[in-house]
Amino acid sequence: MKTVYIKPENCIGCKHCEVACAVEHSETKNLYSAISEEPLPISKIHVMPTFGIMAYPGKCMHCDPTPCIQVCPSGAISRDKETDTILINEEKCIGCGMCAIVCPFSAVLFNPSWRVSVDRDVAHKCDNCFERITNDLIPACVEACKTGALGYGDINEIIREERRAVGKTAAQLAAAIPVEEKIPELLKVWRDLALSMSQVGEKK
Amino acid sequence: MIKEEFLERTIDSTARKSLEKADQDRIETVWDRLESQEPQCGYGLLGICCRNCAMGPCRIDPFGNNPTRGVCGADADTLVARNLARMIAAGAAAHSDHGRDIVEVLHLTALGKTSGYQITDEEKLKRIAGEYGINVDGRVKEEIAKELAEKAMDEYGMRKNTLQFAERAPEKRKEIWKNLGIWPRSIDREIVEIMHRTTMGVDADFVNILLQGLRVSLSDGWGGSMIATEFSDILFGTPTPKESFVNLGVLKEDTVNIIVHGHNPLMSEMVVDASRDAEIIKLAKQKGATGITLAGICCTANEILMRKGIPVAGNFLIQELAITTGAVDAMVVDYQCIMPSLVPIADCYQTKLITTSPKAKIKGATHIEFDPERAYEIGKEIVKEAIEAYGNRNPDRVNIPNHPVKMMAGFSAEAILGALGGTVQPLIDAIVAGKIRGIAAIVGCNNPKIKQDYGHVTLAKRLIENNVLVIQTGCSAIATGKAGLLVPEAADQAGEGLKEIANALGVPPILHMGSCVDISRILTVAAVIAKELNVDISDLPVAGAAPEWMTEKAVAIGAYVVASGIFTVLGPIPPVLGSANVTGLLTQGLGDVVGATFAVEPDPEKAAELIIKHIDEKRKALGLTTPPTGAS
Numbered sequence: 001m002k003t004v005y006i007k008p009e010n011c012i013g014c015k016h017c018e019v020a021c022a023v024e025h026s027e028t029k030n031l032y033s034a035i036s037e038e039p040l041p042i043s044k045i046h047v048m049p050t051f052g053i054m055a056y057p058g059k060c061m062h063c064d065p066t067p068c069i070q071v072c073p074s075g076a077i078s079r080d081k082e083t084d085t086i087l088i089n090e091e092k093c094i095g096c097g098m099c100a101i102v103c104p105f106s107a108v109l110f111n112p113s114w115r116v117s118v119d120r121d122v123a124h125k126c127d128n129c130f131e132r133i134t135n136d137l138i139p140a141c142v143e144a145c146k147t148g149a150l151g152y153g154d155i156n157e158i159i160r161e162e163r164r165a166v167g168k169t170a171a172q173l174a175a176a177i178p179v180e181e182k183i184p185e186l187l188k189v190w191r192d193l194a195l196s197m198s199q200v201g202e203k204k
Numbered sequence: 205m206i207k208e209e210f211l212e213r214t215i216d217s218t219a220r221k222s223l224e225k226a227d228q229d230r231i232e233t234v235w236d237r238l239e240s241q242e243p244q245c246g247y248g249l250l251g252i253c254c255r256n257c258a259m260g261p262c263r264i265d266p267f268g269n270n271p272t273r274g275v276c277g278a279d280a281d282t283l284v285a286r287n288l289a290r291m292i293a294a295g296a297a298a299h300s301d302h303g304r305d306i307v308e309v310l311h312l313t314a315l316g317k318t319s320g321y322q323i324t325d326e327e328k329l330k331r332i333a334g335e336y337g338i339n340v341d342g343r344v345k346e347e348i349a350k351e352l353a354e355k356a357m358d359e360y361g362m363r364k365n366t367l368q369f370a371e372r373a374p375e376k377r378k379e380i381w382k383n384l385g386i387w388p389r390s391i392d393r394e395i396v397e398i399m400h401r402t403t404m405g406v407d408a409d410f411v412n413i414l415l416q417g418l419r420v421s422l423s424d425g426w427g428g429s430m431i432a433t434e435f436s437d438i439l440f441g442t443p444t445p446k447e448s449f450v451n452l453g454v455l456k457e458d459t460v461n462i463i464v465h466g467h468n469p470l471m472s473e474m475v476v477d478a479s480r481d482a483e484i485i486k487l488a489k490q491k492g493a494t495g496i497t498l499a500g501i502c503c504t505a506n507e508i509l510m511r512k513g514i515p516v517a518g519n520f521l522i523q524e525l526a527i528t529t530g531a532v533d534a535m536v537v538d539y540q541c542i543m544p545s546l547v548p549i550a551d552c553y554q555t556k557l558i559t560t561s562p563k564a565k566i567k568g569a570t571h572i573e574f575d576p577e578r579a580y581e582i583g584k585e586i587v588k589e590a591i592e593a594y595g596n597r598n599p600d601r602v603n604i605p606n607h608p609v610k611m612m613a614g615f616s617a618e619a620i621l622g623a624l625g626g627t628v629q630p631l632i633d634a635i636v637a638g639k640i641r642g643i644a645a646i647v648g649c650n651n652p653k654i655k656q657d658y659g660h661v662t663l664a665k666r667l668i669e670n671n672v673l674v675i676q677t678g679c680s681a682i683a684t685g686k687a688g689l690l691v692p693e694a695a696d697q698a699g700e701g702l703k704e705i706a707n708a709l710g711v712p713p714i715l716h717m718g719s720c721v722d723i724s725r726i727l728t729v730a731a732v733i734a735k736e737l738n739v740d741i742s743d744l745p746v747a748g749a750a751p752e753w754m755t756e757k758a759v760a761i762g763a764y765v766v767a768s769g770i771f772t773v774l775g776p777i778p779p780v781l782g783s784a785n786v787t788g789l790l791t792q793g794l795g796d797v798v799g800a801t802f803a804v805e806p807d808p809e810k811a812a813e814l815i816i817k818h819i820d821e822k823r824k825a826l827g828l829t830t831p832p833t834g835a836s
Contacts, residue, residue: 010267012246047243055243146265147246187266190250190781197776197806201655201662202212 001084003155004128004139006057009183011047011149013055018043020144024129027114039112039119044126045141046107052195057141057149060107060126062086068099068108076123085128090115093122214521214656216686218452221605222525229601231549233524238652250782251284257404266782278408284783285410286402288759289417291779293398295760296420298540299721300391300428301563302468304360306435309470309576311353313439314346320474320580323349324441328618332434336368349438356431365389369434369724370426372731376740377769380798381422386415386767388423395420410786418767418798425764430724436469436507443510443616443718445623445711449608450685452522454515455531457602459497460488460594462587463517463526466538467719469507471560471574472500474583475536476508484584488591496587501526502541503678503719509613510718516611518686519657519679520754521650527555530601534590538574539564541649541755553601556593558586611685612692613716615675617728623709628733635745638829639701641671642745642819645726646680647761648753651776657683659751659775659808664689664714666812671699672819674714677723680751681716689714723761727768742769742799745822747815751775751808766800771818773803773811 019031026034026041034041045059066086069077076092077099079085090113100108100123110121129139137143142152151158172179181188210223213235226233247253252264254274262274264283273279278286313321323329323345330340333348336355340348358364367388370378381387388394398420401407407416437443455461462479464472478484479496488496499517500508508514517526520541526532527549534556535546542559547568550557557569560582565571572586624630634640644667650656660683664674668689676684684690689697695706698713706713717725734741748765750758752775765772780786795801805811820830 012250012266013243014245014247014263015243049242053243053246053249055246146263146271147267148265148269184266184268184784186781186784186787190777193777193804193806194249197653200775200806200808201215201658 001155002133002153003062003084004059004126004142005151005153005155005158007149007151008054008056010147011055011057012147013047013049013053014147015047016144016146017045017057017141017150018047020140021045021126024132024140037114039114041114042109042111042124044109044124052198053191058105058107059141060086060103061105062126062128063104067102067104071098071102073098080130083128083130083133085130085133086125087127087130088123088125090122091117095121095123099123212655213652215658215661216451216518216522216656218605218686219518219522219525219656221603222452222528225603226525226528229528229552231524231528231552232545234521234543234545235652237545247782249777249779251287251779252280252782254278254283254286256286256402259404264782276404280783281410281785282408282413284780284786285413285417286407288778288780288786289398289413289420290402291756291759292417292421292763293395293760295755295757296391296424296428297395298757299424299432299760300360300395302540302721303391303428303432303435305468305470306432306439307353307356310349310435310439311357312576314349314353316346318576319578320477320583321439321576323438325438328434328442329438332438335371353435356435359390359427359431360392361390362393367391367423367427369430370422372728373426373768374731374734374740377731377734377742380740381767384415384418384797386419386422388419388427391423391427394423410783411789414786414789418763421760421763422767424760425724425727425768429721430727432721433718433724437616440469440473440507440511442618443614444619445612445614446513447610447612448509448513448515450516450518450611450682451606451608452517452526452529452604453606453608454497454499454517455526455529455604456497457531457599457604458494460491460493460495460591461497461499461532462590463499463501463532463535464504464508464537465501465523465535466542466564467503467507467540467721468538468561469504469511470576470579471536471538471583472504472508473512474579475586476512476514477580478583478587481584481587484587484591487588488594491591491595493591493594496590503721504538506613506678506681506716506719506722510616510716510722511614513614515608516682516685519650519682521652521656524549527553529604530598531604533593533597534558534586536560536586537564540757542566554593554596554598556589558589560586609686609688611690611716612712613681613685613690613718615711615715615717617725617732620715620729621732623711628729628736632733632736634701634705636828637701639671639705640673641701641816642747642823643673643675644746644815644819645675645677645723645748645765645770646684646751647677647720647723647748648750648758649679649755650683651752651754654752654775654806656752657686659806660684661687661689662808663749663751663812665697666809667815668694668698668702668713670812670816671702672816673702673705675717675726675729676714677717677726678720684714685716690716720757720761723765727764730768730770739826740769740799743822743826745819745826745828746770747818748772749775749811749815751811762802766794766802767798769799771800771803771815773805773814775806775808775811777804777806778802
């Protein structure tokens with residue numbers, strides 16, 4: 001099962017993923033024309049401030065079992081078995097908001113869509129860039145992310161990699177071999193300073 | 205009860221009340237917009253994006269993976285250095301273009317072609333003319349001023365290849381600049397050269413780029429800014445100590461209220477004069493007002509405060525809140541630090557927002573263009589607009605917070621020397637005796653990323669407690685003014701030694717030296733002290749700080765202060781941390797080259813510790829005893 005995975009420690013809040021997502025889900029799929037489309041395309045990934053300078057790109061995690069499918073009264077939400085992607089049929093969506101209420105990641109937004117003939121708000125959320133992944137391309141947000149905060153791959157393979165890294169660190173620590181830092185020193189300094197800046201003058 | 209959220213934004217009590225009013229009136233402010241912008245882009249914050257050609261835009265992965273270079277091959281060091289150099293150039297351009305406008309008006313005034321201006325300080329005119337080698341004997345002031353203005357115009361050109369005011373620096377400092385190849389040749393040339401060097405495919409050596417960055421900054425501090433200061437003094441008078449009031453409480457319910465905001469005194473001086481015109485005051489009274497109240501925001505406030513004692517409504521982050529009092533009939537702006545958001549806010553309160561510079565128009569504002577040949581008439585026209593707007597004021601929406609705070613300003617270099625009896629020797633004696641531990645210049649802006657005024661006020665308090673004489677300019681000085689620290693009585697909050705000196709002279713423990721271009725006054729004083737002691741500026745127990753900086757101008761200032769040999773602590777983080785090499789050069793390497801470095805410390809308590817430690821090290825190197833740390 002391939003999935004978009006998030007490494008929050010690598011997110012620097014540039015929002016490039018948001019722009020790439022909105023363009024990918026626009027009618028024209030072109031930055032320069034997408035910005036004058038009506039309705040305007042929206043991003044389905046949302047980079048939010050957390051604390052200090054840290055940010056987190058939140059999105060649909062394509063759960064299974066899937067609360068939104070279970071509650072959708074109009075049958076607008078379905079799972080594509082091949083790609084394990086939760087998809088919304090916007091024409092069928094009645095904008096009731098049930099999916100948003102049960103979503104554990106608050107990943108559903110309501111907006112107009114160029115796919116819907118009548119002007120009304122329908123549910124928007126990540127579709128794993130369904131068109132791209134079924135054409136051997138990686139999702140637009142992952143392609144746009146240059147800091148490694150977003151990746152795309154087989155979930156078990158990713159976990160295996162992480163486990164290897166954890167094992168290596170543990171072995172190095174046991175053998176008193178210095179562990180190389182994952183985050184460059186200066187970036188840590190930057191984040192510490194930014195956190196300190198955001199707390200200047202706060203009551204201790 | 206004021207909402208916790210507003211208490212966290214500022215320590216200015218009048219701002220807190222106005223934030224509450226803005227909230228009730230559903231006015232969006234700078235703090236709301238910062239929230240909408242968060243999280244801000246890490247590439248921008250780290251300085252590792254480049255838009256300088258159409259192969260890009262490019263960015264570098266700060267985690268060290270691909271991409272490590274832009275399309276052209278430039279790495280993080282080059283990108284960060286280029287971006288920083290352009291910030292310095294923009295800041296230098298702003299200060300220097302302000303200086304150019306002053307020089308032009310002095311020239312026109314000398315030719316008798318202006319209305320409202322005169323050569324006010326003839327003594328200073330002759331002194332500055334002397335520096336330029338102009339013969340003053342037996343000549344009328346207009347003739348001298350014309351020649352001086354023309355010489356100053358050459359400072360902006362490419363035939364002279366040296367800046368006169370840089371000669372004011374101590375010999376050792378001048379040697380350093382010459383040996384490094386950063387002696388400023390001309391004001392415009394250095395700025396243009398930065399734009400050239402940082403365009404696609406020119407300078408890729410980060411050290412070389414940053415050296416030019418220092419050179420352009422010197423052409424600001426010892427060039428454009430110094431010209432702005434000195435030539436303004438010739439036109440409008442050299443400041444002398446005077447009392448005034450500060451904060452939004454200076455506005456009055458029953459007068460026509462005019463706020464001047466921006467930087468250049470050329471327009472604001474005319475508005476001051478026009479508001480004192482008997483015919484104009486009569487007009488205001490006919491409209492039912494008891495008179496006209498004029499107050500300033502940002503550095504144009506400091507210019508007219510220093511010379512005319514005009515009250516100050518607030519610093520940078522007060523501009524929107526001032527209008528939300530509902531009591532501002534006209535806000536007259538020239539240029540720099542003017543938020544475009546003023547237009548929709550002014551619309552909500554029948555406030556006339558008047559732009560005056562052809563360089564700074566805002567859509568939706570009323571534009572009454574400044575023209576030196578009709579300056580006084582334009583000043584009157586502007587005040588008449590305000591009187592007209594007073595008639596439309598809705599008293600139900602007026603809420604002026606609190607009472608104003610008393611403050612003292614006007615400490616030009618000449619005024620300080622005057623207070624000391626014509627020589628810096630008493631100041632040196634006090635430093636040698638340890639009564640004054642050292643001198644720290646706290647300058648710069650407000651930045652909504654830091655609780656308003658908290659950085660300036662906390663740092664200033666800690667330093668005076670430890671007998672460090674604080675000198676200030678710009679929005680920073682307005683911050684401590686609002687906090688009640690710019691009065692002689694504030695000496696009670698200083699350490700014993702500083703208190704003794706301040707009381708003896710009858711001055712505050714913190715001296716307000718003027719606007720942002722007036723940081724040149726600080727350089728002048730530092731040079732005088734260093735020369736008196738026959739040492740370099742970098743040998744002195746002095747430091748600089750910009751606890752809440754925000755503009756590119758502040759970057760230029762930081763660069764020339766460090767290039768002049770003064771250790772400088774920044775509050776907000778400059779966009780350089782994307783390059784370890786550039787960061788290393790700025791925070792360490794420069795020490796070996798220009799004898800001073802930058803430090804970044806957002807917490808003013810810790811910044812105070814850094815500054816005191818630095819001052820004590822410099823004292824030790826000069827063979828002076830070091831007073832014990834901690835408040836006395």
